[in-house]
Structure formats: structure tokens, C-alpha cells
Amino acid sequence: MSAGLLVAVLLASALLEGSGWAGGVGDGNLRLSVTVNGRADSDVRPPEVRVGTWVVKRYRLLNVSEADLHRVRVLDPGAPAGSVRCPAVLPAAEEAECTARFRAVAGRHVHPVRAEGDVPALRTRLTATARAGYAGVAGALGLTEEVVVATPGTGGGGASATVTYTVTNRGNLPLYTVRVEDPGLALAPGAPDCGGQGGTVAVLAPDTSAFCRTTVRLRPGTYRSTGRASGSDRATTLGTGGERVTAPVLTAGASAVFVVREAPVAPARRTPAPGAPAAGSSAGAAGASAGAGAVPAPGAPGALARTDTGTGTGTDAAGRPAAPAAPGAGAAPGAVPPGAVPPGAVPPSSVSPGAVPPAPPPGLRRAGVDDEGFLGRVRRRGREAAEFGVATTLLLLLIPAAVAAALLGSRRK
Template sequence: MIEQEGRAAPARCRVRRCVTAFLAASLLAALPGAGPAAADGPSENGLVLQVTVNTLPGLAALRPGIRVGDPVVKTYRLINRSGAGLYGVRVSDPGLPGTAIRCPGGGDRVRVLRGLSSTRCTAETRARPGTWAHDVRASGSIPSLPATVRAQARSGYTGVGGRLALSETVTVKGQQATLRYTVRNPGNRVVHSIRISDPAAPADAIDCGGHRPVVPALHPGRSALCSAVVQRGPGTYTGRGRAQGSDRIRTIGRRGHTVPPAGLTADASVRFVIPRPPPAPPKAPGRPRPAPKPVKPPAPAPPAPPPALAGPPPAGVPLPLAVLPVPPGVAVPPLPPVGIAAPGVVPEGEAAAPPGAATGGGDTGGTAAVPPREQQAQPRSFLSRFYRPGDGPTGLGLLAALFLLLTPAAIAAAVLGSRRL
């Protein structure tokens, strides 16, 4: 479109310029697909703008779209259909915010676009999520008229694709570590068959639901939780979780070709420490066992009473002394030891005479020799408890004698007392 400032320009055109413009317009119109041409007068087709996205014209890149992060290459073709040169032709594209457009010469505009000629400007960026369809505008000026020429064309693309993001945490309790994986889909397409793996945990220990390490499908903006419980010895470990899946969509490549679905991955890591178990507490000392009680020896049995003598004692056996009743107040002198020994018995402490030796200084009168001590030993009788040859009366014998002495006195006192009454 040509905008005029002031009155109509044809009145000021010279004949030669008008003829040249007419011939050029006729030649351009003869070209196939060129459309109507404009001479040096007002025309809506003086400047033409054509835009392609990854070689696809206009809005053809909206479906199926370009994968987010892949290249987006836009080409802007500027055609001057008039015979007048256009100066300072500039292109603006709101569909590529922050992206510079480069034209021939390296600048962001075409300094001179001569009449009946064309040129191309380009811009390249990475696909962003969402739909980016806008009107691209181009404008230039004709200083000789003066006039401003403008053109516009609609173009755009859709940035598509699922995405994966993974985070990993750990909780340690004793020798057990619980690893948790949170997988998210910040993209705009569904991600399918997301598998979680980690060298720190076997595959059969990871559970994303149903005791499987796989998330069947994750819609845009959603998340899923997986976990694994492992047993480890003391030491430092690192969990390196990975999520792998696919959105199963085909997209447009840089040159307009079809790109197959790409594998989507996300990684995360966490470090954890398994401490050494605390030492076992010392065992409490047991209660000391009581000392065994001393065993008292059994009390000695009381002496058996002496058996009644059925007849006179044999010859040579000492008899207890006969005692008489002693009146009260009469002192009884101690009895001297009696040295009567039985025949053939040698008192203790005296050496036995050798065989054939005489006992004493006189004639033995035919007495036989005393045998050795081993042959003299004889079993002791009951009376030996009261009197021992060579030693005299025993303690039991003295008690018995005292008893025999005191008993008649007690009986006599009792009888005398009863008579006085």
C-alpha cells in the first residue's frame, strides 16, 4: 500500500519516468504468479511480504507443531512490485519476542529494495511452549514521492511436547534408607510409560503403584510419587534417580520434515549416610550367689549304757572302784591313777621289751616275752570308756564316780529330813 503526502504524484511525473514505470509494470505482470503490479502511483500491491516457518508457509506449522526446544527458522521474503525503489525496509514479528531479524548486509533492515526486485530476511530461535501466531509487518519509504509503503502476513507455530522433571529425597532410620522420587510433567502433552531407575535401589524395590517402577501416564502439570526401601551397611551412599518416558508425538523439523517422538529423561541425585550402630550396652552384673552355709557336723550319739554283767568279770579286767556313801560336807580326795594293766597290754608311752628280755631285774619265773606293739593291739572293751590302763580314769569315769558318791548322800539327806518331820 502506498500512502501519499500532498496531492497526486502523476502530475509531477515526467514523461520518461512514466514510460519506464509502465514498461517495468508490464514486464512484472507477465511473470507467472506475480499478480497485479504498480507503477509510480498509489497501489496496494507495491510491497509484498511472504513468511515461512521451517520452510512451511504461513500457519502450516501450527499442526502438529514444533517440539519445544527445537529450532524455529522464519524466512521473510520482501518483494517490491513497483518501479520505485523502497528505502529502509524493516520487518517486525511479535511472534518472536526478543529475537533479532537479520537482513542482507547484516542489519535488521533493508537499506534499499530496488523496484521490481526481492530479498529475504531471516530469524532463528528455539520453540517455546504454546501457540505463537501473529501478524508480521514490513514497511519502507519512497523519498521521491514522499510515501510510506506497508505490507503484512500472518504466520506462526505451536510449541508442543511433554517434559519430565525429577526430584529425589531420602530418609534414614538405622540401617534402612527410604528413597522417594517425585516426577512431574511441566510440558503440554501427556507423557507415557515413565520408568524410574536408580543404581542405589534394585528395580524390584521401586514402587510407583502396583509394585512396579513405572508410571503409566502423566498428564501436563501433574506429578507422581515413587519410593524404594533399601538396607545398607554403614557408609556414605549417593542415589542417582532417573525418569524415562515418551509423549509419542511427531513434530516438524528444521527443514519441514517430520521428526519422530523423542525419548524424555530427567535426573536427580541425593547423598545419604548410614551410621554405625551404637555399641551394645554392658550387661548388668548379676546378683552374687550367697555363700554356702557351713554344714554342721552331726551331733555325737549319746553313749550307750553299759551292758549288765551276767557274771564276774574275767581275770585281769579292771573293775570300777567301790564307793561308799559320803556324808554332806566331807571332801572326797581325787583318786590316784590305778596302774593295773591287763595281761599282755603295754601302757602307752612305755616301750615294749624285746623278745626274750626279762621284765624287771629278777627272774621272770617263766613269763613269756611281750610281743611287738602291732601284735599287742586288742579291741577296747566298754569299760575302757571309764578307765584306761596307764592313763587312769577318763572324764566319763570321773563323772560316774562323782555321781556314785553324791547319790547316796542325797538319799541319806532325804531320809533324815523325812524322819525329823
Template sequence: MSAGLLVAVLLASALLEGSGWAGGVGDGNLRLSVTVNGRADSDVRPPEVRVGAWVVKRYRLLNVSEADLHRVRVLDPGAPAGSVRCPAVLPAAEEAECTARFRAVAGRHVHPVRAEGDVSSLRTRLTATARAGYAGVAGALGLTEEVLVTTPGTGGGGASATVTYTVTNRGNLPLYTVRVEDPGLALAPGAPDCGGRGGTVAVLAPDTSAFCRTTVRLRPGTYRSAGRASGSDRATTLGTGGERVTAPLLTAGASAVFVVREAPVAPVPRTPAPGAPAAGAPAAGSSAGAAGTPGASAGAGAVPAPGAPGALARTDTNAGTGTGTDAAGRPAAPAAPG
């Protein structure tokens, strides 16, 4: 063997040793499987994970080729960007694990996953795909309340307050046996009325609300209601290692401050003092007779008719002269002498 040929063989061996032997490289030489919170068939049975709890995805990569894979990476749209960690190199005929750990969000998240690795000596890339994911359980309960105070009219009974509680399922699964109570108002057992059921909503579908009402009679004063609601979606979820996690009790609260005022007082009729004249009666000492009534006082300057009782006798202004006139104005006859 010539010296030049020997150098070429040694150089080729060194290059292959540094980059990994590229023989037996082709489709199917990289294999991928994924488990999500311990479940291997998450593509058909995605594990339910409570919103806010941890999701752990494990990507198992098997390199069955005869070449080392460089710049190994996993592309998973169901995992937050930058959350997947992989080894830089996957040697030939070996396996490695990439992992992702993040908080669950609401909804179903099952997506195709793609693993890649580069064969530097051949300037080629091996790939593998799989489907995996989880279902985020968003159990959430909401409660609001509104108070209407009714004050009776004059002389009515006591005041009352009608409280309306609005309970809402803000999650993505039905809620069961939702109970509503108000320790602030010390409601009686079975109150409030939730559509014919005492203090309980049997089933509340996602994104729906139910109304519960109660009416209480209260003395005047300031009050604070303290509504409370509780229920469960009954969903058993999976922990990071596949352990079963029972459904928590979901709760919500609300409060309102309101004032009950005094009812108006009816006015008391006034009783006149003894001896006081009734309304519209003439005062003492005033003339009570009407015009034309006997005994009524004549007006100022009025002259009684002649012959009327109390009329003055007529005085003859010419008396003693014998020259008077009669009533018709004619000269009167002279008086007989002696």
C-alpha cells in the same frame, strides 16, 4: 518547444529516474507470505520446534507496483528484536526475501506480521500483512529424592532406609512411560513402587508430579543413592528446512548421602560369684534372730530377769552379819544358833 519547457521536462524525467516511477501505486501492490521452518500454513498449523532449536522464518515480499520501495522492513512480534534482515530497496515488479533466525522458546507464538516499504517520490508507504508463527515444545523432566533411615530399638532387626523419589513434568506436553531407577542402591526389578506400577509412571501431565517409594534393608555404613528418571513427550518437531525430528529421551537425576547406624545392644545381666550372698541377705557372723527369739543376743547392759536361764544368783550383801533384809525390805529373822 521553448527552451524553458524543454528544461522542465528533462528535470522531471531525471527526478523520476532517480526515485522510481510512481505510477500504479496503491493498496494491494505489496504482497507478503511467510514460511516457518518450511511450513507455509503456520498461521493454522504452527510447526512444533523443540525449545532451544533454531527457528527460521522467511518473509517473501512481492512488489507489484510500478515504483521502487525503499526502507523495506518487516515487523514481527514473534521474532526477537533486530533478528529480521531485509534488503534496503525492493524494485518495482520484483520480489525479495527477508529472513529471521533465532532460538525457539516455550509456548505458542503466532502473531500478525507486517511488511512495509516507502515510495519516496509520492511520500507514501505500501504495507502488507500475514499471520505466522510456531509452537515451542518444552520437554523437561525433574527429579528429587528424600531418604528416611529407621534404626530398630534394642534387640530389633536390621536398619532400613525408605527413599521417596519425586518426578516432575516441567515441560508443556504430557510425558509417557516415565521410568524411575536407582543404580546406586541396586534396587530389585520393579522397584520402586510408583502408585502400583513397578518403577514406571504411565502418563505425567505438564506441571504435575508423581511419587515413587522403595524400602531397603542395609548394614551399618554410609550410602549414596543415585536416582534416575527418563521419559518422552513423543512430539515430532520440525527442523529449519522442514525435516522431521524425532522426540529425544528426556532424563533427570538426583542423589542423596545417608548413614545407617548400629542398633543399640541390650545390657547383659550380671551373675553373682559362687558363695556370694544374695542381695539383701545378712552377712556371715551376724545375729540372725529377731527380738524375742530364743537365743537372740541381749542388748548391751541388759539384765536377765530373775530365774531366767543364765541369770546370776542374788548375792546377800549382809551375809555373815545376820542382819539382812528380805525381798520386801523387812529385817530378816535371825538365824538359828548352831
């Protein structure tokens, strides 16, 4: 073997080692096509996929070069990071498939896709590009509600409650025939007023809201409103295998708990009988008599439960001897009970207002006070000293004069 031939063989071995046949490697030797949910022309007609359902992308790679491709990968901005799976090696003159599976999000997502593979022996990288994507669509229905209870009027009964239902289209497709109901309040079909259309909103555009209201008369109690809304965007979408999927019925719910209170009852008017005293005057008279020494009724706070024994004393509720009743207890205001005025004394009721009754004789004043005690005697003696102060002064002046007159009379004899 000549030296030139040997060099050629060694060079070819070095180029082919670990990388396969490297002939015919260059631009255009790697080709890429993408299908999205079965549609191959997603670059110009992106398939409509319902938001929240699965998107399946299939990336078909064809290696038409004469070298194996290593570290095969697909870069797709329209797929979540890490969602694309590819084989590690794509042999020469063969094809392989990379796949991605993820949930659809709202909006149009069409982006350029790039596939790559390395030829380590030649220190080169083959690439291919394509455009692909999908359109995430859906009408998203939302519902809230608010309850306002009117103030109950007088006369008993319940009150009216006004419920406002707010339906909102949070999606990117119009909603049609949105119906509002409330099983919790047992409303009749079409009871909520949705702008003069019964209980239905004909068309609800994306990012808009509509209001439905109803007023019900309820008895006192606690209630729970359970609003329900339903509608459809009427959009047919594609499934993961390219099958057609009809639009579902979209629903939303809301609830609110509220209380209807008892209405106050108006006080009844009383018409006094002819000649009867007014209510205010009779109440005042009753209060005056109660404050003029009336005895508490049995069972009232401070009242003494008495049981007559025939001896003028009694027992309380516990069976203990009760103190004798005070003189005049139970008598009418201003009346003097028998035996309360000593003989010869003037009853208080016989003295006109402003007049001073005459002082009773000393003997009568001392009657019945032998048991008044030491302090009682001191107070009584003080009063007597004030009453007889003038008389004592006259006696002190007249006694010496009488003595002198007696002495002068005896000398003349």
C-alpha cells in the same frame, strides 16, 4: 521545444531523481508471504517445534510497483527483537527475502506480521501483512528425592532407609512410561513402588507429579542415592527445513547423600554365682577399702615406683631416694602395724566405741617425741596442761595444809 513540454520534462526528472520509475505506486503493490520451518500455512496449522530448538522464519516480499522500496523492514511480534534481517532496498518489480532465526519457547505463537518499504520521491510507504507463527511443545521431566533413615535398634546391625522419588512433568505435553531407577543403591528393575506399577508411571500429565518409594536395609556407612527418571512425550516435531523429528527420550536426575549409623549394643546381663556378693555390695566394699588408706597401685597417678634395696628405703622411677613408707602403709583397715604402739599403751582397736582409753604414764607419753620439733612440743604441752589442770589445783590446796600440819606436830613435841 515549447514551454509546456519543457515543464513536463523537468517535472518528470524531479520525480524520478534518485527513486527510479515511480509509476504504478499504490496500495497492494507490496506483497508478503511467510513460511515457518518450511510450512507455508502456519497461520492455520502452526508447526510444532520442540522447545529449545531452532525456529526459522522466511518472509518473502514482492514489489510489484514501478518504484524501488527503501528501508525495507519486517515487524513480527512472534520473533525476538532484532532477529529479523532484511535487504536495505527492494527494487521495483523484484522480490526479496527477510529471515529470522531464534530458539522456540513453549506455547502457541501466531501473530500478524507487517512488511514495510518507503518511496522517498513520492513520500509514501508501501505495506503488506500476513499471519504466521509456530507452537513450542515439549514434555519437560524433573526429578527430586528425599531419604529418611530409621533409628537403628539395639543388638547391632544397620537400619532401613526409605527413599522417595518425585517425578514432575514441567512441560505442556503428557509424558508416557516414566521409569524411575537408582543405580547408586543398586535397586532391582522395578524396585521403586510408583503406585502399584512397579518402577513406572504410565502417564504423567503436564504440571503434575507422581511419587515412587523404595525401602532398603543397609549396613552402617555413608551412601549416595542417584535417582534417574526417563520418559517420552511421543511428539513428532518439525526441523528448520520442514523435516520430521521424532521425539527424544527425556531424562532427569537427582541425588542425595545419607548416613546409616551403628546400632547401639545392649549390655549383657550378669547372673551372680550362688553365695557370691552382689555387684553393688562388692563395689561398695572396694570403695570403702580404697578410701581407708589404701596405697596407690604402681603406675597410678601419685603412685611411687619402688625398688627394694634391703635397707628399708627405695628409689622412685627417676632414681631418686624415696621417702620411707609411713607406719601401717599397706596394712588392712583398722589393723595396727607392729611397733606402732609404745610399750604399755593401749592399741586403738582394743577400745570399744564410745569408751575413753586411760591416759598412759607421763614417761611413756614422752617416749619417742624428742624429735617432734618446737611446734609439736607446744601442742603437746597444751594438751598436758588441760589433762593435769585439776591435779595442779589439788596440789596447790594440799601443800599448804601439809606444811601447816607439820608445823603443828613439831610444836606439840
